Amino acid sequence: MTSSLCNREDAAELCILTLAELDLKEQPPFSPKDHLKAELDASTRKKYASAKRKAFALFVKAKEMVAETCYPMSACQGAVFWRCCQQTFKDLTGIHRHVAAHHSGDVGQETLGILKQMAAGSNNITSSPVTVDEMPRPSRPLYRSQEMFQTLPDTSHISADEMASEVGQVLLYYCYCEVADPGGLCAWQKALCQHLHLTGKVRIASEGINGTVGGSKVATNLYMDAMLSHPLFKDILKREDFKTSKGGAHCFPDLRIGVFEEIVPMGINPEKVSYKETGIRLTPKEFHVEVEKYLFQGNKGQADTILLDCRNFYESKIGHFQGCLAPDIRKFSYFPIYVDENLDLFRGKRVLMYCTGGIRCERGSAYLRSKGVCKGVYHLRGGIHKYLEEFPDGFYRGKLFVFDERYTIPSNGGTISACRYCGMLWDQYRLCSTQPCHQLVLTCTDCQLKGFTACCPLCQEKGLALAATSSGQGFKEECECTGTRQRIPVERV
Ligand SMILES: [Zn+2]
Ligand SMILES: [Zn+2]
Ligand SMILES: [Zn+2]
Ligand SMILES: [Zn+2]
Numbered sequence: 001m002t003s004s005l006c007n008r009e010d011a012a013e014l015c016i017l018t019l020a021e022l023d024l025k026e027q028p029p030f031s032p033k034d035h036l037k038a039e040l041d042a043s044t045r046k047k048y049a050s051a052k053r054k055a056f057a058l059f060v061k062a063k064e065m066v067a068e069t070c071y072p073m074s075a076c077q078g079a080v081f082w083r084c085c086q087q088t089f090k091d092l093t094g095i096h097r098h099v100a101a102h103h104s105g106d107v108g109q110e111t112l113g114i115l116k117q118m119a120a121g122s123n124n125i126t127s128s129p130v131t132v133d134e135m136p137r138p139s140r141p142l143y144r145s146q147e148m149f150q151t152l153p154d155t156s157h158i159s160a161d162e163m164a165s166e167v168g169q170v171l172l173y174y175c176y177c178e179v180a181d182p183g184g185l186c187a188w189q190k191a192l193c194q195h196l197h198l199t200g201k202v203r204i205a206s207e208g209i210n211g212t213v214g215g216s217k218v219a220t221n222l223y224m225d226a227m228l229s230h231p232l233f234k235d236i237l238k239r240e241d242f243k244t245s246k247g248g249a250h251c252f253p254d255l256r257i258g259v260f261e262e263i264v265p266m267g268i269n270p271e272k273v274s275y276k277e278t279g280i281r282l283t284p285k286e287f288h289v290e291v292e293k294y295l296f297q298g299n300k301g302q303a304d305t306i307l308l309d310c311r312n313f314y315e316s317k318i319g320h321f322q323g324c325l326a327p328d329i330r331k332f333s334y335f336p337i338y339v340d341e342n343l344d345l346f347r348g349k350r351v352l353m354y355c356t357g358g359i360r361c362e363r364g365s366a367y368l369r370s371k372g373v374c375k376g377v378y379h380l381r382g383g384i385h386k387y388l389e390e391f392p393d394g395f396y397r398g399k400l401f402v403f404d405e406r407y408t409i410p411s412n413g414g415t416i417s418a419c420r421y422c423g424m425l426w427d428q429y430r431l432c433s434t435q436p437c438h439q440l441v442l443t444c445t446d447c448q449l450k451g452f453t454a455c456c457p458l459c460q461e462k463g464l465a466l467a468a469t470s471s472g473q474g475f476k477e478e479c480e481c482t483g484t485r486q487r488i489p490v491e492r493v
Contacts, residue, residue, distance in 0.1 A: 047118065048111070050156065055110035059103060060095055152195055153222045164197055165216035170247035170404065171223065172385065174210040174263060174359040175237045176275040182206055182259045185232070190257050196223055199252035200404070203263045207270040209233075210263035210359055212404065214251040220244075243357050243385040251404040264359050267333035268367060279353065279365030279377035284390040287380045290352055291395045295323050304375070305350045310335055310364045311401070314440050318408065318417045318427040319384075319398030321354065328489040330482065332360055336367050337488045345491050347373045354380040354387070356400065388412075399427050407440070419444035421452040434463030437479045456481040 063082040081088055082095035085102065089095040099107065155163065179185055182204045189202050193213060198220070200213035213223060224242055227233055262270055282290060290305075297303045309316045309326040316326035327338050339346070351374050353361045361379035369377050380387060384400050388411050398416035399408040407429040419426040420442050429440040433453035441455040454460035459479045 046156075048115065050154065051114040051118065052107070052111045055107050055114055056099065059107050059110060060092075060099055063089075063095060063099075152191060153226055155195065155222065158218055162218050163216055164249070165218075166248050166250060168214065168216040168248035169220050169244045170200070170212060170214040170251050170402075170406075171220050172212045172243040172245075172357050172402075173227075173237070173241055174208065174357065174362075175233055175241070176208040176263070176362055177232060177236055179204065179206050179208060179232065185209065186257055186259050188230075190255075192223065192226055193255050193257065196220075197249060198223060199249045199255050201252070201255075202257040204257070204259050205261055205263045205270065207275055208263050212252075212402075213255075214247050214404070215249045240386075241382075243382065245385075245402070245409045247404070247406060251406055253405070262363075264363065265331075265333050266336060266360075266363055266367065268336055268363070270363075273363060273367050273370055275362050275366060277366040277369055278362045279351075279369055279379050281358075281381040282352075282378050283381055284387040287352065287354070287378075287387065288391055288394055290378065291321060291323075294352065295395070298323055304348070305352060306346065308351050308353045310353050310355050310360050314429070315356070315401035318415075318429070318442075319396065319400055319411070319413055320416075322395045322397055324354075325491070327491075330487075332364075334488055335360075335364055339368055339371060341488050342491050343371060343373055346371070348375055350374065350376045350378070352378050352380075355383050356402070357383040357385050359383075401429075417442055419447055420456075421447040421450075432459055432463075432479065434459045434466065434479075437463075439479050439482065455479050 063084040064080060081090050084095060084098055089098060186204050196215055196219040198213040198215040200211065202209065202211040224239060228237060228239060291307060294303060294305045294307055297305065307321055307324040309320050309324045312330055313328045320326050329335060329338055351368060353365050355361050358381055365377045365379045368374060384396060387394065388396060388400065392412045396413055398413045400411055401407065402409055408427060415425040415427045417427045418424060422444060424444050426442050426444045429442060432439045432441050432455035437455060437459050439455035443452050454463050456479060458481060
């Protein structure tokens with residue numbers, strides 16, 4: 001049986017990789033040609049094992065299918081299976097057994113090819129990833145996407161404990177750039193994150209990439225290395241563009257990687273408002289000086305500047321810059337409408353914008369600029385995250401909200417928000433206790449003990465009624481208390 005018989009071309013388009021589960025120890029070993037075996041000393045034995053693993057993984061990968069291709073679907077959530085020799089394999093163990101039993105010759109050939117390539121080029125396997133160009137038989141294009149297997153780091157020297165350690169960090173980063181093959185980048189990201197046991201979310205679009213991933217220290221460092229050496233990002237993404245905070249894989253329920261129209265959902269086609277039209281970026285220091293000037297002006301009642309928090313209301317509620325305007329909007333896709341409805345507010349003004357890590361400002365400022373009413377639009381490079389690193393005791397008050405299970409990351413800013421029920425200073429969010437409701441609520445420990453665990457009294461009652469009848473009929477996913485707030489607030493000019 002030759003491999004080309006069961007080779008399916010469309011496998012290269014698929015997004016879900018399961019390399020992390022690859023464990024060759026259970027598989028019968030392939031037998032390399034005797035003359036090669038003789039050449040294997042202790043150090044090349046390791047290279048051989050690594051090349052064999054890669055060859056095996058590449059072979060299995062080529063047999064992989066998902067129910068639907070991921071692009072242009074909004075997320076790659078299709079079920080994965082494998083087709084080989086006219087058989088279907090529902091789990092990885094099945095296809096591994098099959099490949100080990102029936103394709104050892106093919107895998108052996110691939111292994112030799114990879115080894116020859118390694119010998120011809122660099123001898124350092126950790127820095128010579130297998131790419132399309134290096135595939136042993138280029139006449140048989142296994143992979144349409146060159147990005148697919150680029151720079152998957154070698155983790156063989158890392159212990160399982162170290163790799164899966166709970167004590168780690170959460171990375172937050174983005175990179176606006178032209179991505180020609182979002183599907184290919186998506187597949188590589190999936191392979192990379194699974195390989196490194198990371199959790200979190202990565203959004204990929206033709207306008208770039210936006211990720212927040214959690215894992216052990218060693219895994220997140222390898223992730224940064226891989227990103228920084230990727231051809232797409234190596235000249236534009238810098239190590240300091242990654243914002244780090246204490247955390248780990250436990251901060252996210254799972255790993256979600258997908259291709260979207262925008263890397264942050266503003267709801268405006270990137271071709272209409274491009275990141276290239278962004279405002280003027282200010283370093284934390286420059287921003288600090290501008291805020292200082294603004295606050296001084298503001299005290300004299302003659303500010304020509306607006307300090308604009310472009311995050312959602314529940315984020316700015318627990319922490320914001322002194323003297324900022326914080327729109328009461330529930331999601332970023334309302335920001336453009338907010339701008340449209342409040343154009344007079346911005347007319348003739350200098351606008352200083354900020355958000356968590358800078359990504360929303362990149363295109364938010366471009367949108368504001370596109371209206372042509374402001375005197376100037378500036379934004380904080382690296383967002384509050386980077387500002388707090390340089391100015392822990394600066395003009396930011398309260399906590400920094402983050403979109404993972406931690407909800408906030410500590411800062412020196414104290415507490416500026418209150419418990420919804422008793423008014424005591426409180427800034428620890430929790431999810432409303434009424435199941436289908438997805439609102440966040442600030443309820444202090446005492447109030448929680450008294451049973452105030454829902455987003456509002458109405459929702460609390462509904463929750464109790466629901467528990468009594470144990471039926472979720474007629475229940476909206478979003479609480480009615482959101483309806484009491486204006487969808488798009490209009491500011492007094
Ligand atoms: Zn087969
Ligand atoms: Zn309370
Ligand atoms: Zn609720
Ligand atoms: Zn409510």
